[in-house]
Every structure is written in C-alpha cells, then in structure tokens.
Amino acid sequence: MLQRQEPTPAGIKSMSETIKTDVLIIGAGPVGLFAVFELGLLDIRAHLVDILDKVGGQCAELYPEKPIYDIPGIPIITGQGITDSLMHQIKPFHPTFHLGEMVTTLEKVGDPLFRVRTDAGKTFEAKCVVVAAGGGSFQPKRPPIKGVEAYEEKSVFYAVRKMEQFRDKRLLVVGGGDSALDWTLNLQPIAKRLTLVHRRDEFRGAPDSVNKMRSLVASGGMDLKIGQVSTLEGAEGTLSAVTVKGNDGKESRIELDAMLPFFGLTMKLGPVADWGLKMEEDLIPVDTGTFETSIPGIFAIGDINTYPGKLKLILSGFHEAALMSQKAFHYVFPEKRLVFQYTTSSTSLQKKLGVA
Ligand SMILES: Cc1cc2nc3c(=O)[nH]c(=O)nc-3n(C[C@H](O)[C@H](O)[C@H](O)COP(=O)(O)OP(=O)(O)OC[C@H]3O[C@@H](n4cnc5c(N)ncnc54)[C@H](O)[C@@H]3O)c2cc1C
16 A cells, blocks of 8 residues: 555665666566566666555556466466566565655756656666656545645645654544555554544455454544544644534534545556656657667656557566666666577576576
C-alpha cells in the first residue's frame, strides 16, 4: 500500500545530499525492474524511485493474484509472482529502491547529466534517466467530502510520511481497507485520541488487523464510528471538527487535529508531463531503435511510451529495456566499446550474475 514507508532508505545521510548514480529509473513496475537486469549486465548501476511503497507497479498493486499467461517461457504466473521473480533475477545487481516517493522534477544539467528531485526532498544526479512510469503514478483517491481540498496537506493527509507529526494529536482515520486499519493500529499508541470511521461495520482489511482494532475499541483505547464524514469545520486549512452521519441518520460531531482518509489509489499521469519531454496524448514518443525520448539521455520504456505498433504488454517493455540499455551504455561509458554477449556462453556475464 501507498502509505506505509517513511522515506529513510539506507545510504542517505541527509535529505539535501545529492545521490549520484549511473541511471535513475522512474517507476519500479515490471519494466523498470527488468531494466535493472539489462543495465546490470552492462555494469550500469541504477537507483529506482516509485510512489508506491512496494515494487511491481500494476502487477503488484492491481492484480497480484491474477494469472498472466503471456510471459515468454512462463506458461502461468501471477502478478505478484512475476514481481517476486524479477526481484530475484535482479538481486546480483544490488539496485537501490526509494519507495513511497514521487519524482516531481527532472532537469538537464549537463551533457548528458540530469537532476531529479522527489517529493520527499531527495535529489539525484544521473547520467541517464529511464522513465518507466507505466500508466502514471498511483495517487490517493480524494474522498467525496465537500470542501476537503481546502484542508489538504495542513490537516488532511492521504499518506503518513512521518509518524511523529501525529504524536499527541486527535486523529480521525477514514476507510475500511488495509491502509486505514494499518494506520489505525500504528498511530493509535502515539495519538492523543484516535477515531476510525467506516461506512459499514465490515472491513476489507486483513482479519488480524480487524480483530486488533476491535479489541482496542472494546478496551476503550480508540473509537469506532460507523457512518460517513458529512461536513468539515475549520478555517485557513486547519480542521477543528467533522460531523459523521451514521447509517441510522444520527449525526455526531468529533473534534480533531488531523483527518487521514484512505480511499484507495488511482493512476494519474502526474508530473511526467512537466519534464519538457515531447508528449502525444499523455504518452512519450520514442525512437524504436533506442527507446530514447525527444531529450537525448532520457529514455521511456513500458506502458508510458508510444510508437507505431506499440502493445502495452510486459513482454514489449522487456524488449524495450534491452535496447535502451545498449544506448545508455554509450552515455555512461563513452570511452568503452560495447561487445554483444550471450548469458549462456559469456563467463564475464555469468560472473556478474554470480553463477560462474
Ligand atoms: C488487470 C490487468 C491485467 C493485465 N494483464 C496483463 C497480461 O496478462 N499480460 C501483460 O503482458 N500485461 C498485462 N497487463 C498490463 C501490464 O500490467 C502492464 O503492461 C505493465 O504493468 C507495464 O509495466 P510498467 O513497468 O511499464 O508500468 P507500471 O506497472 O504501470 O509501473 C509504473 C510504476 O511507475 C510509478 N510511477 C509513475 N510515475 C511516477 C513518478 N512520477 N514518481 C514515482 N513513481 C512513479 C507508478 O507508481 C508505478 O508503480 C495487465 C494490466 C491490468 C491492469
């Protein structure tokens, strides 16, 4: 789920430090993951950023248990299964993941050198950037509560970036899925008072979390209200109270400091459109020999790109990752010659994979 990770990956000393890498991959869906493998075979190191707090993109978020039947050589595998296999396959290349963060800006600062920033305050410098952003970034759905926009980021939060922000606060968590339940259980011990609001007395989240939440309610550690948030009270972005309308029509007023609605995720193109790349109907046109975009050194692979005959399939993205890597090699190692090799017969590739 989107909200779980706090942005503190290993190796980062401060939020203002610039992280230098050969390649920055935007999107850790199946295609971004396979790009790590193809780049790794050519000794190119990669960092990946994804707004989700897990890898696997659409496969892991939208259909983890559905079987996929058209991955070459694998007659049947689930969305989560292919994600796990890709993670196993790229292990020898030690990619660094920055999850729960959205890439917001991408600018050219050298020839080629790119500066990339995330909404968690991180800055990267990369010789090449690979946009593997699929259908766009997964973003939280806004709840259907009149006027909620006015309180966003000040009193209404769709993600928990730092739990400390909520210490000793009166919190209202809204929703009935895993995110709502997980954050209820995580924040309850540090909150001044926590109320969970859900429209019905049945929850979609893991049964264990539901049981833990119910026993907290029974012991008086938190409140549970069945109903919907109908009105908000506050001024200048600061919420002071909400009204919850019960399914029986009765209304109750709850005073609070922050509201955390968890209404699921939706895919939006997001900031990709602001990076100065040529776009065609929200997709990035590419050269099919290299999968390079209109800006040399920036590549686009997987569902985010377009070209004549494009098929939005995982197997297409894998092919695109292989060709992209060949061109990226020339930017990362301009002085080196690239020799084409098979993994079956090259001892050098096998050493990189840890199998020789
Ligand atoms: C229900 C369903 C069934 C499918 N079945 C099949 C099938 O049987 N076979 C098949 O080949 N394909 C199938 N597909 C399509 C397949 O899932 C996609 O082709 C594939 O996921 C594309 O991979 P990707 O890595 O390009 O993008 P995605 O999987 O979309 O991953 C992109 C990632 O980029 C992240 N991202 C985007 N913008 C940013 C940003 N600014 N900052 C940080 N992160 C960002 C997103 O959060 C996302 O995690 C199916 C799709 C669906 C929805």
